[in-house]
Amino acid sequence: MSFSPSFLSTVVDRLRAAGCVFAEDEARLLIDTARTPDDLAAMVDRRVAGLPLEHVLGWAEFCGLRVAVDPGVFVPRRRTEFLVRRAAALARPGAVVVDLCCGSGALGAALAAMLGAAEAHTADIDAVEVHACDVDPAAVACARRNLAAIGGRAYEGDLYDPLPATLRGRVDVLLANVPYVPTEEVALLPAEARDHEARVALDGGADGLDVLRRVTAEARDWLAPGGVLLSETSDRQAPSALAALAGGGLSAQVANCDETDATVVIGMAG
The missing domain is CATH 3.40.50.150 (Vaccinia Virus protein VP39)
Structure with a gap:
């Protein structure tokens, strides 16, 4: 999906207000992963509520691989x-x-x-x-x-x-x-x-x-x-x-x- 710069800015602002240090990077990952606007809205809500980014995305990057990580599962460091x-x-x-x-x-x-x-x-x-x-x-x-x-x-x-x-x-x-x-x-x-x-x-x-x-x-x-x-x-x-x-x-x-x-x-x- 593609979104306007103003929309991206709105997502970044919400993430930053929630304490996400790398808000810009996280916003891009969420936008790239979301399948629909409603899906993105739900993902941002979960991240703002404190769910780990990897659990929101459903994957973590590890040693150059994209590893599936479901909610509750230990996130590889x-x-x-x-x-x-x-x-x-x-x-x-x-x-x-x-x-x-x-x-x-x-x-x-x-x-x-x-x-x-x-x-x-x-x-x-x-x-x-x-x-x-x-x-x-x-x-x-x-x-x-x-x-x-x-x-x-x-x-x-x-x-x-x-x-x-x-x-x-x-x-x-x-x-x-x-x-x-x-x-x-x-x-x-x-x-x-x-x-x-x-x-x-x-x-x-x-x-x-x-x-x-x-x-x-x-x-x-x-x-x-x-x-x-x-x-x-x-x-x-x-x-x-x-x-x-x-x-x-x-x-x-x-x-x-x-x-x-x-x-x-x-x-x-x-």
């Missing part, structure tokens, strides 16, 4: 692109990838794209095998849509429980973007996350590392020899996160990205 880039640097063609606590499936889809999954389905090269799981049914529905083009599978359940037993000892890359916000700090999160994303995707327990400890406790059973586990955490939590990986029998290291303030812990199976 730009800083997490660092985790995917680190995973791509460690992976091989034809890797078996598991995305735990997958949310929308953005990490698995992005890693597969970086490793050439789309090309592999139409050429004589090894295809990346992607499996994802989450306890949130809404997240799993999104992940299934986002992984369909590469033949990925998404399962509903707690951590490793829903994964096919045939994956034991075969996983080359285990992406575990687990919730790592300490319980008492969830209330301090921006309202867009606190009020509109599933708490199970945010709350990591007393020190924020409860889920990571559960992941590392079983990781060696699922990883192939030389397989790697990557998980995002905070810089403050990194020493304890490294200890959790080492406690699970993994060789552990930390990687940081100053540009995006991202911290990733990496564990390798012997």
Whole structure:
């Protein structure tokens, strides 16, 4: 659809009044996405009411991909692109990838794209095998849509429980973007996350590392020899996160990205 400059200005003014810092950019995205004027009006109303932009649009940009994100589903953060880039640097063609606590499936889809999954389905090269799981049914529905083009599978359940037993000892890359916000700090999160994303995707327990400890406790059973586990955490939590990986029998290291303030812990199976 095309609208007059005055109409665009009206949308921008409404968004800015609602506190949207990048009101001009958001207005253009809403206008480009809306199918009809009524659709646009409803989308602007939802954004002004505080719904995350990605939930209003129905998608988020992540690692150059447009990832489907339904209301209530965790929105992939730009800083997490660092985790995917680190995973791509460690992976091989034809890797078996598991995305735990997958949310929308953005990490698995992005890693597969970086490793050439789309090309592999139409050429004589090894295809990346992607499996994802989450306890949130809404997240799993999104992940299934986002992984369909590469033949990925998404399962509903707690951590490793829903994964096919045939994956034991075969996983080359285990992406575990687990919730790592300490319980008492969830209330301090921006309202867009606190009020509109599933708490199970945010709350990591007393020190924020409860889920990571559960992941590392079983990781060696699922990883192939030389397989790697990557998980995002905070810089403050990194020493304890490294200890959790080492406690699970993994060789552990930390990687940081100053540009995006991202911290990733990496564990390798012997």
